[in-house]
Amino acid sequence: MQGREQEQRKLLDVEALAGELLVPGSVFAFLAAHRNRLFPDSMMEDLFSSKRGRPSVPAPVIGSVLVLQALEGLSDRDTADALTYDLRWKAACGYALTNTAFHPTTLTYWRKRLAASSRPHRIMDAIAEVVAETGVLKGRRRRALDSTVLDDAVARQDTITQLIAAVRRFGRDVPHGWDLIETYGVGYDYARTGKPDIAWDDAEAKEALVSVLVNDALALLAAVDPDGLEGKAADAYVLLALVAGQDVEPAEGSDGTDGRWRIARKVARDRMISTVDPEARHAHKTRSDKRDGYKAHIVAEPGTGIVTAAAVTKAAGPGSSDAEAGAGLLAADPAVTAGAQVEVLADSAYGTADMLRTLVAAGHRALIKPKPLAAAVVGGYTIDDFAFDPDAGTLTCPNGLTRTITDKGRATFGAACRGCPVRANCTTAAGGRKIELHPEHW
Incomplete structure (x- = not known):
């Protein structure tokens, strides 16, 4: 049955005792002040239609805990520990000093019920409404984009x-x-x-x-x-x-x-890895970190930590890249859709030409770490060491050799690399250096 949060505070209520210690504008202070508006008891009543059984965790508590867990990236067990021992969590969730958390499996139980409901995204929707009503992000013109891999529990199948x-x-x-x-x-x-x-x-x-x-x-x-x-x-x-x-x-x-x-002697780009979960995919956070599952994408206001938009995609395939998902989420941010221009903070995965063009067109400022230029030889020449003449359609190498760029954007130096005095800093290819220009170079 549906649990209810008591209106009367407990004697050792942490928010009442030390609420002034919460950092103003932080997510902990935000939840402490607006928890009941964000997640009223009526919000979760459809998940517990029966009036029998022991009361569930109150909606304001479970909603706040799920938000903090996602924000800090904690496991269910670590989340329960945080609710028991971290005073900021207790204040945000309306706990008393001596309260202990519920069992970690309760979170799995709630997530399963939410996912199977007719409104699985109700927590994110509620946050967006209260953010808009309270104006807590008013004047905050920065947004951080990020993603992470969500490991799947199914085994990879051959x-x-x-x-x-x-x-x-x-x-x-x-x-x-x-x-x-x-x-x-x-x-x-x-x-x-x-x-x-x-x-x-x-x-x-x-x-x-x-x-x-x-x-x-x-x-x-x-x-x-x-x-x-x-x-x-x-x-x-x-x-x-x-x-x-x-x-x-x-x-x-x-x-x-x-x-x-x-x-096949190759791997399909969008390969399904298990018939148990057909949507799961191979994921690579780095070349050595190979995992299976999904990708979670968020847009957050970095000063408060409030997530303004979120989505889960396949770990690989169309629509899963950080830049593609990030651009869509930024457009879904309530403050951004209202016409606000923001500074966008992100790592180099978001620095694609399409993403940067989208940000410029919307009037945003991109504070995105540029991708490092690849060199064919470690410590050797990169494409920036070649002189590009867009009017003549030519590319000149560091040794002064000029080649015409083909219609497909390629410049081949080939046999001219033989005996070149700077070849050791340029290429190890037997056929000489080949460079392909991106359409954005023009």
């Missing part, structure tokens, strides 16, 4: 596992799916559990199994009219089509018509 899982889902969700599998999916026993019984270190055996699974998938897809499918059935059909195409290619010496397939 191509063979995905193909088998997608066929099984086809059997479960498509009308008469298992009957179709018995007729068209004759290459493998999809009802059996465990890994296929093959020699996994035998390349020919793996290729033969992949061929069987792909041919079964294609036969099943051809046996069904996708236009007649809806809901889960349509999703299962699309999933099977995606899995059957994203990781495979015709075997060597085959065009695919003879039914011979192999795992």
Whole structure:
């Protein structure tokens, strides 16, 4: 049942005892003052329609805790500890000095209910309303953009596992799916559990199994009219089509018509990594930090820490880049949409030409760390060391050699690099230095 926050303060209420110690304008002071307006009890009543059972955590408390957790990037366990031992959290959430936090799994319970509700973004919407009503960000003309990877709990699946899982889902969700599998999916026993019984270190055996699974998938897809499918059935059909195409290619010496397939010698840019969670993707925060999941993007006012817009995207693929998501979120910021011009703080991932052009067109000031120029040789020449003449359409290298830029923006020095006295600082390529100019250079 829905919990309610008591109107009467407790004897050792932290906000009453030491509320003046909260930094004015901080998110802690903001929540302490506006917690009940942000997250009234009525806001969460639809999540607890039953009047039975023990009362849940009051809406003003859980809303404030979820905001602070997201702001500080804490785990559920660390969040519970912060609510127990950090006086700023207690003041923001209306806790008394001697109050202890609820169990960490309560946060998982609440997030699950919110996600399944008809208004999963109600907390962010409530913050936007109160920010607009109170004018707490009035006169604050700076916004910080950032993103982080949200790790997924599902295990990464290989191509063979995905193909088998997608066929099984086809059997479960498509009308008469298992009957179709018995007729068209004759290459493998999809009802059996465990890994296929093959020699996994035998390349020919793996290729033969992949061929069987792909041919079964294609036969099943051809046996069904996708236009007649809806809901889960349509999703299962699309999933099977995606899995059957994203990781495979015709075997060597085959065009695919003879039914011979192999795992592709490349990675699809927008590769689905698990049929359990089809939206999860590979993510790279750095070259060495490889993770799986989603990307969370935010716009925040750096002085107060108040998040003014947020979104979650796939970790890779269209719309997932920091610049793409950041530009959309900045446009959704209530203060910015009202015509305010702001200073935008961000790292180099946001410094794309399209992003900078968008900011300039809107009258904003970009305080974005520029991307470092890449050098073909460590410590060697970068593109800035080449003289560009846009009128003549030429590029001159540090040794004084000039080449005409092609229609595709390329300049090739090729054989002229042989014997060049500064070649060691320019390129290690046997065919000489090649440079491709971005359209923005013009």
